[in-house]
Amino acid sequence: MRVPCRPLSGGRAEGPALVTETPLSFFGGVDPETGEVVDGASDLHGRRLGGRVLCFPKPKGSTAGWVILYRLVRNGIGPVAIVNHESDPVVASGAIVAEIPLVDTPEGPLDAIETGDRVTVDADAGFVEFGG
């Protein structure tokens, strides 16, 4: 299934999804040394972002979050792509300098995507692809 999205940071990547329905903050919410989610309020607590297509509704938290995302990707332990319902300048800035694809504003439902599913994010063409 292919769902058109708005591209915010270009590129194309695929990987196993890591999905949450709660907002995520990179600054204070993710350990920059390990890529592990440390936010106790997140249902991803304890999970690692490395190699994942990270799907979360919207970001929260400090503007310093951009550099946490950047550091993770630079060290090979960050997400390979990000899908938001409604992104923000903090995540967009981080994704752009880290050069990973980021899309938001999906034109169809993405709730069929479950953690572990293979997902492709093509921010150049502007879509997310998953399922059979």
Add this chain to the structure above:
Amino acid sequence: MDLTEQESAMHGGEEGPAVAKAMELLVTLGELYGATELVDITCAHGGLAGIEVNGVEGVELLETFAETAEARVPATYNPLTFDHRYAEALGADPEGMALQRRIEAAYDRLGYREGGTCTPYEAGNLPAYGEHIAWAESSALTYANSVIGARTNRESPISAIAAAVTGKTPYYGLQLAENRVPEVAFELTAAARDRLTTTDRYSALGYYVGTRAENRVPIVGGLPDLDPPALKLLGAAMATYGSVSLFHAAGLTPEAREHGHTVDAVEAPPTTIDEEGLEAAHRDLGPSAGRSVDTVVLGCPQYAADQLETVASQLAGASVAPGVDLFVCASGAVRERAERSGAVEAIEAAGGMVTETCTCPMAFDRIGTESMATDSTKAVFYAGGTSDAEPAFGSLEACIEAATTGAWPD
């Protein structure tokens, strides 16, 4: 977005890869916010400076920018983590100092003004009323919008750098007059106004307004005539506890005076702030019961020269108690001014440290802090995140007494 020929050229890589990346960032941010064009800025402030948050990766990114780009407008960066004068007291390790030197060198190559600060308006980066600027650092940008009447959005460290190296910012939000009008109103009672005699009370007021205003534009009526240090603290607290980027003080701040904004500009009736409300806000901010103190932090936002003189005169020849660290933060430019008046010497003779750093990324665990005291709500907020010690919050006088006795006064 409609780009001019010059902007398209920058975006297309004609001015190097760093400028192209910066333009990509600005254009994307503009689109996120519904801007259809960019606007020229007169100055920029902010950019990564702390070593803990940014790491070696952030430093390398900054260095990459510095290879092919430079600031096209006057630009200043955020305060640093360490001051070499007090390296040991600040818990500076050689690796951290070396990383910090790389940051300073990169900003130098980028053509930024020397020395990091959160009070650029007191360090030679002073815009004028109505100018379009791009400032990050929540207390500085709130001051620029509210006390100066310049126009900036709530930039992030990297979008501020992108603005500096292109001289542009997307035209949205607080760049437009129509988005700068009061949205939520507060009115002080006469009794509450009369209580605003010490800086911690301004801080508490800022906390009160900020938590309720959130990210809207508040107008506060009934304030006494305020000097810049008070307005600095007021705005910083609002920016920290809400995410206020612009506030109006009826009859006092330049935009409020120019447009005649009063609390009646807002349709909903104002929230009344009385003495009880102020006291409750103050209590919320920190325990004031007698307790031992080992670290006193002043200058968040960084102090101006006359504030350093106040600290010197408050110390009045007394000494900082053994086992206590007194940090008074101020920019390099302000320190130079205060050196001429003898204030720095007086503070150092007492055993205090006038440091060009930021309290917020202070590694309290490295410093060995167990019990902190401060006159700044912003420091209270950030210390809470980095140390286990719940800070004592109160007036400058109380903080000085804590520094010289090692105990928070009753």
